[in-house]
Amino acid sequence: xxxxxxxxxxxxxxxxxxxxxxxxxxxxxxxxxxxxxxxxxxxxxxxxxxxxxxxxxxxxxxxxxxxxxxxxxxxxxxxxxxxxxxxxxxxxxxxxxxxxxxxxxxxxxxxxxxxxxxxxxxxxxxxxxxxxxxxxxxxxxxxxxxxxxxxxxxxxxxxxxxxxxxxxxxxxxxxxxxxxxxxxxxxxxxxxxxxxxxxxxxxxxxxxxxxxxxxxxxxxxxxxxxxxxxxxxxxxxxxxxxxxxxxxxxxxxxxxxxxxxxxxxxxxxxxxxxxxxxxxxxxxxxxxxxxxxxxxxxxxxxxxxxxxxxxxxxxxxxxxxxxxxxxxxxxxx
Amino acid sequence: xxxxxxxxxxxxxxxxxxxxxxxxxxxxxxxxxxxxxxxxxxxxxxxxxxxxxxxxxxxxxxxxxxxxxxxxxxxxxxxxxxxxxxxxxxxxxxxxxxxxxxxxxxxxxxxxxxxxxxxxxxxxxxxxxxxxxxxxxxxxxxxxxxxxxxxxxxxxxxxxxxxxxxxxxxxxxxxxxxxxxxxxxxxxxxxxxxxxxxxxxxxxxxxxxxxxxxxxxxxxxxxxxxxxxxxxxxxxxxxxxxxxxxxxxxxxxxxxxxxxxxxxxxxxxxxxxxxxxxxxxxxxxxxxxxxxxxxxxxxxxxxxxxxxxxxxxxxxxxxxxxxxxxxxxxxxx
Numbered sequence: 001x002x003x004x005x006x007x008x009x010x011x012x013x014x015x016x017x018x019x020x021x022x023x024x025x026x027x028x029x030x031x032x033x034x035x036x037x038x039x040x041x042x043x044x045x046x047x048x049x050x051x052x053x054x055x056x057x058x059x060x061x062x063x064x065x066x067x068x069x070x071x072x073x074x075x076x077x078x079x080x081x082x083x084x085x086x087x088x089x090x091x092x093x094x095x096x097x098x099x100x101x102x103x104x105x106x107x108x109x110x111x112x113x114x115x116x117x118x119x120x121x122x123x124x125x126x127x128x129x130x131x132x133x134x135x136x137x138x139x140x141x142x143x144x145x146x147x148x149x150x151x152x153x154x155x156x157x158x159x160x161x162x163x164x165x166x167x168x169x170x171x172x173x174x175x176x177x178x179x180x181x182x183x184x185x186x187x188x189x190x191x192x193x194x195x196x197x198x199x200x201x202x203x204x205x206x207x208x209x210x211x212x213x214x215x216x217x218x219x220x221x222x223x224x225x226x227x228x229x230x231x232x233x234x235x236x237x238x239x240x241x242x243x244x245x246x247x248x249x250x251x252x253x254x255x256x257x258x259x260x261x262x263x264x265x266x267x268x269x270x271x272x273x274x275x276x277x278x279x280x281x282x283x284x285x286x287x288x289x290x291x292x293x294x295x296x297x298x299x300x301x302x303x304x305x306x307x308x309x310x311x312x313x314x315x316x317x318x319x320x321x322x323x324x325x326x327x328x329x330x331x332x333x
Numbered sequence: 334x335x336x337x338x339x340x341x342x343x344x345x346x347x348x349x350x351x352x353x354x355x356x357x358x359x360x361x362x363x364x365x366x367x368x369x370x371x372x373x374x375x376x377x378x379x380x381x382x383x384x385x386x387x388x389x390x391x392x393x394x395x396x397x398x399x400x401x402x403x404x405x406x407x408x409x410x411x412x413x414x415x416x417x418x419x420x421x422x423x424x425x426x427x428x429x430x431x432x433x434x435x436x437x438x439x440x441x442x443x444x445x446x447x448x449x450x451x452x453x454x455x456x457x458x459x460x461x462x463x464x465x466x467x468x469x470x471x472x473x474x475x476x477x478x479x480x481x482x483x484x485x486x487x488x489x490x491x492x493x494x495x496x497x498x499x500x501x502x503x504x505x506x507x508x509x510x511x512x513x514x515x516x517x518x519x520x521x522x523x524x525x526x527x528x529x530x531x532x533x534x535x536x537x538x539x540x541x542x543x544x545x546x547x548x549x550x551x552x553x554x555x556x557x558x559x560x561x562x563x564x565x566x567x568x569x570x571x572x573x574x575x576x577x578x579x580x581x582x583x584x585x586x587x588x589x590x591x592x593x594x595x596x597x598x599x600x601x602x603x604x605x606x607x608x609x610x611x612x613x614x615x616x617x618x619x620x621x622x623x624x625x626x627x628x629x630x631x632x633x634x635x636x637x638x639x640x641x642x643x644x645x646x647x648x649x650x651x652x653x654x655x656x657x658x659x660x661x662x663x664x665x666x
Contacts, residue, residue, distance in 0.1 A: 079451035185518015
């Protein structure tokens with residue numbers, strides 16, 4: 001089943017069920033007016049939404065054309081957004097580029113940060129930026145959970161994943177070092193993220209297994225292929241593990257979004273090559289800059305400037321987009 | 334005007350207007366069913382709620398008895414909870430106790446962290462704890478904002494403060510050092526916080542001025558006075574400043590909660606004395622332990638254990654409780 005939230009002038013938008021090929025949708029209002037409502041009452045509501053989805057495929061329910069540009073993020077605002085760093089290759093590169101050691105604990109203890117969730121950008125919203133902010137994209141996979149009890153184990157956590165999405169975790173590289181130096185984590189350095197137009201149940205994703213999404217994450221920068229990493233490869237901690245980590249000392253309530261961190265693949269044990277050289281490329285500019293720094297001692301690729309675009313998408317086995325595309329242009333703040 | 338959210342079995346509870354003396358309340362459902370709804374439509378809704386509050390004082394609207402124990406946190410779940418460290422004395426002590434230097438930037442750049450907001454404890458809920466967690470309370474003041482535009486200045490930010498509350502920002506001292514050492518801030522070390530039974534508009538608080546709440550924060554530990562610090566004293570950054578800091582790179586949506594950080598007073602330029610010795614005491618156990626460490630090289634006071642209680646409250650000029658009491662017992666998780 002695929003779900004989306006359409007713009008209707010309200011803060012939470014209106015919930016629709018979307019066809020598998022993303023061409024049509026049908027209003028879910030009589031079952032659940034909003035995505036958060038559906039998540040709050042998932043056990044009662046999901047079977048009805050699934051029936052509606054089948055009706056949409058068979059043509060037995062009224063349908064309208066689905067336009068990705070009319071979608072808000074599936075949860076336009078959420079009660080929680082916590083982002084992991086499951087692709088250790090990315091973390092290794094960051095550390096290596098700045099000459100910092102990689103603590104051994106990073107390989108068996110997930111790193112996760114609490115993000116702001118009160119107002120997400122829509123998937124086609126511009127990204128406000130200033131010259132000194134060092135604005136960057138981060139292509140990631142994210143899941144929405146049901147109610148997760150405190151102390152939940154990994155296996156149970158996997159069963160509590162309701163929906164899967166893509167996310168552009170916008171990062172302000174110019175502000176992050178100063179902020180992390182203060183010791184309390186990110187705040188100004190992580191402005192509003194944008195999610196894919198469509199959220200999909202794990203059962204409807206052919207590449208979903210073992211708490212990971214297998215498939216190539218297409219990240220394009222200014223229209224050119226920038227990243228083609230497989231989200232199922234080199235993911236050290238699966239989503240079940242990330243959720244269990246987040247729920248160690250408190251319960252997580254329905255509608256919690258957990259991110260994978262920047263998708264990143266190694267190549268033959270190395271740090272990865274650009275797409276143009278036959279590699280899997282990168283899901284953020286910072287990673288390319290780290291590779292440049294490691295190779296030449298200096299980063300050449302600039303961060304995003306007004307007019308730059310980023311597009312994040314994942315095709316299914318038939319080449320069709322699974323979640324629709326995040327497509328954003330950078331504008332002066 | 335004073336507002337509270339009563340338990341009714343739902344996730345968001347039901348909104349009531351509470352009398353100034355906290356003895357009576359009246360259902361606000363016909364105006365706004367929930368606190369978040371009131372905040373989402375504040376400009377339209379607040380005048381009606383104010384009229385209801387006047388009716389409650391004059392006896393012209395139906396009233397029921399208000400019991401603090403029936404209250405959830407005013408926002409039982411929120412889209413954002415960001416907590417500052419406005420009382421620099423507290424930060425200085427933490428650093429001094431562990432022999433770390435105080436960066437000069439800390440005196441003119443607010444420190445703020447993104448907290449989890451998906452499920453707050455009710456003001457009388459137990460605090461789950463494990464022996465190695467080093468469970469501590471932190472007595473603080475917090476405000477709820479309206480919609481704050483990105484780049485908002487301090488003065489405008491002050492005008493956008495809708496409600497004021499108290500908060501117990503539960504902190505797991507045993508987990509925090511390892512977590513902060515990983516560089517991404519708090520997560521497991523900051524489980525669910527609890528807020529005061531009642532939230533109050535700034536206009537209804539005699540001690541509210543210049544974006545600060547002036548008044549003595551009563552923090553009792555196991556029934557004995559532990560903290561009597563004035564929340565209006567030694568607050569380096571007022572709430573307007575904290576909100577503007579949080580809104581530098583993104584807008585904040587209505588219902589955002591901003592905390593002051595642990596209330597902490599200096600004494601004659603020194604770090605503060607226990608209440609029993611005539612000082613203002615402390616709003617968390619960690620601060621007392623720091624003073625012990627600075628004085629004797631070792632911390633004697635233990636963190637919270639099952640059966641321990643904490644009570645956080647602020648009396649008004651007439652001695653009556655302004656927000657009701659946060660009153661929690663620690664239980665084994």
